[in-house]
Amino acid sequence: MTATDTLVSSYEARFSLALRPIADRLEIYINDLLADRVDDRRRVDIVVARAKTPLSFLEKASRTEGGHPKYVDPLNQILDQVGARIVAFYLSDVDPLARLIKENIPPIEEQNIIPDSPNEFGYEGKHFILFLPKDIVTPELPKTHCPTFFELQVKTLFQHAWAQADHDLAYKPPGSLTLEHKRKVAFTAAQAWGADFLFNELRSELAPPDAT
Amino acid sequence: MQLSKTSSFLISPGKNRDDPPEVHGTFLPATGRLHRMLRDVFDRSDQECQLPIRFVMSPEGKKQNPARDLMIAFIEAPSMPNGRAIAERLRDTTTGKSHLGLLFVLLGTEAKSWKLLLSRFPADQGVIAESKKGTLEVEFIERVFMKNAATYKAALYKGTSFDSHLWSGAAIDKQLNMTTHQAANYWIREFLASDFETNSKQGTKRFAVALREASHSTQDPSTKHELFAASMLVTGFASQAVSINDMLDRFSLSPGARGAVLSKLAYEDLAKDIFVIDLEEFISHAALASIELHNGGLLLAPPDRFDEVFTMETIDPIARHYRFTTEGKIVDERVRGRR
Numbered sequence: 267m268t269a270t271d272t273l274v275s276s277y278e279a280r281f282s283l284a285l286r287p288i289a290d291r292l293e294i295y296i297n298d299l300l301a302d303r304v305d306d307r308r309r310v311d312i313v314v315a316r317a318k319t320p321l322s323f324l325e326k327a328s329r330t331e332g333g334h335p336k337y338v339d340p341l342n343q344i345l346d347q348v349g350a351r352i353v354a355f356y357l358s359d360v361d362p363l364a365r366l367i368k369e370n371i372p373p374i375e376e377q378n379i380i381p382d383s384p385n386e387f388g389y390e391g392k393h394f395i396l397f398l399p400k401d402i403v404t405p406e407l408p409k410t411h412c413p414t415f416f417e418l419q420v421k422t423l424f425q426h427a428w429a430q431a432d433h434d435l436a437y438k439p440p441g442s443l444t445l446e447h448k449r450k451v452a453f454t455a456a457q458a459w460g461a462d463f464l465f466n467e468l469r470s471e472l473a474p475p476d477a478t
Numbered sequence: 479m480q481l482s483k484t485s486s487f488l489i490s491p492g493k494n495r496d497d498p499p500e501v502h503g504t505f506l507p508a509t510g511r512l513h514r515m516l517r518d519v520f521d522r523s524d525q526e527c528q529l530p531i532r533f534v535m536s537p538e539g540k541k542q543n544p545a546r547d548l549m550i551a552f553i554e555a556p557s558m559p560n561g562r563a564i565a566e567r568l569r570d571t572t573t574g575k576s577h578l579g580l581l582f583v584l585l586g587t588e589a590k591s592w593k594l595l596l597s598r599f600p601a602d603q604g605v606i607a608e609s610k611k612g613t614l615e616v617e618f619i620e621r622v623f624m625k626n627a628a629t630y631k632a633a634l635y636k637g638t639s640f641d642s643h644l645w646s647g648a649a650i651d652k653q654l655n656m657t658t659h660q661a662a663n664y665w666i667r668e669f670l671a672s673d674f675e676t677n678s679k680q681g682t683k684r685f686a687v688a689l690r691e692a693s694h695s696t697q698d699p700s701t702k703h704e705l706f707a708a709s710m711l712v713t714g715f716a717s718q719a720v721s722i723n724d725m726l727d728r729f730s731l732s733p734g735a736r737g738a739v740l741s742k743l744a745y746e747d748l749a750k751d752i753f754v755i756d757l758e759e760f761i762s763h764a765a766l767a768s769i770e771l772h773n774g775g776l777l778l779a780p781p782d783r784f785d786e787v788f789t790m791e792t793i794d795p796i797a798r799h800y801r802f803t804t805e806g807k808i809v810d811e812r813v814r815g816r817r
Contacts, residue, residue, distance in 0.1 A: 370680060404744055
């Protein structure tokens with residue numbers, strides 16, 4: 267059995283015995299957290315949580331950086347084995363939601379992901395690495411397979427839509443992207459950014475004062 | 479796991495001092511009575527360190543923590559400069575109130591596993607008495623360092639991965655329940671740059687929801703009454719570090735009421751977690767305190783203000799007959815079905 271086979275079999279066990287039940291519970295936990303705050307919940311479209319599939323884990327675990335493996339201990343170093351996403355309607359909803367999350371679930375990392383240059387359009391969103399709440403990591407789950415952290419993304423509807431399509435089409439392309447492909451991907455990102463910006467403006471102009 | 483590296487540092491208070499005292503340290507030999515005593519401390523730390531803690535994120539949102547960085551450096555290279563860096567951090571967070579202390583940095587490693595114990599023995603004064611040739615020599619001594627003192631503190635970290643495991647640990651802080659939190663804060667919050675594993679909102683919500691669900695599900699009026707009374711008493715514990723078990727003990731709940739609350743937790747061990755009570759969070763989740771009367775009357779008020787809102791007079795204590803009065807401006811009225 268190769269090291270990769272051992273890693274895959276270990277992750278497959280983790281996936282079914284721990285990650286999937288944890289992801290299901292996490293989705294309920296976050297929904298419940300938002301339901302406590304009606305003001306924050308009313309402009310949230312969906313909350314989803316998922317366990318990283320063995321295929322996706324293996325792909326990430328195999329990445330290299332400067333010719334060397336990026337992860338020497340992928341089971342402990344890859345922190346998004348459980349991931350959740352909160353999709354909000356408008357840009358102005360993202361920060362209040364992020365604050366609510368940080369106050370209620372301790373973070374170890376918070377990132378505002380935006381393109382490097384003001385001339386670029388691409389992936390955007392607020393990402394957190396958070397401690398998994400103890401309430402959902404119950405003692406009957408095998409301790410060795412339970413991660414300590416999960417990743418949470420807070421996105422707008424348009425950031426979410428763009429990220430989903432981009433992930434499907436461009437993130438793992440069968441061949442390398444041509445210049446025209448890259449320009450098309452950037453164009454759709456710019457469209458999504460513009461739609462978010464305008465909807466946010468419209469909302470602040472049209473929404474009744476008590477809904478702001 | 480075997481204790482493999484033992485270092486010790488004398489820590490003088492240095493917080494807010496322009497010219498903090500120098501920290502002196504030494505590695506201790508792996509033999510002798512002191513080593514045996516420290517080995518016992520190291521071995522027992524798994525049982526003794528029962529307070530789950532976690533490092534906090536950097537203010538910039540980076541996956542970085544200054545105390546954690548020093549511990550990683552020491553585990554990777556247990557040298558005198560790396561040990562002294564930990565000791566200097568403790569000096570820089572120690573005020574005059576905490577006096578002198580002796581810090582032991584104890585490390586065990588085994589294959590990929592490590593176990594790091596930081597243990598602070600506070601200084602005290604004492605008397606030494608020795609029989610010598612038929613006489614007794616009694617001498618006053620300063621700088622006696624005692625583990626069983628009320629201000630003994632420790633922090634334990636163990637695991638195989640810095641990424642996954644060296645973000646949380648377990649501590650001893652015997653000053654935790656002091657009403658003046660300053661003394662306790664300095665070990666966990668300032669020196670370790672950490673917080674309780676369960677944060678204030680998580681722990682408070684967990685407790686409030688368990689009390690609420692327990693009172694909703696119980697059919698027994700006296701249990702219900704106990705739980706409502708407990709909800710009202712929580713207001714007296716605002717901003718205090720407690721566990722659900724502590725609270726249930728302090729309220730002297732009956733076994734039935736206690737069991738009802740514990741059964742509403744995801745698992746019973748959650749009742750041991752320490753957190754700081756957030757009163758606003760508690761009130762937002764707690765059930766309204768209510769009293770139902772035999773005539774159909776139902777009195778409802780927030781648990782923290784129930785006694786202010788309603789005045790209760792006893793008419794007949796044996797028949798449990800009471801009169802309640804209140805006054806106020808009507809802000810909402812539900813009249814449907816009223817004849």
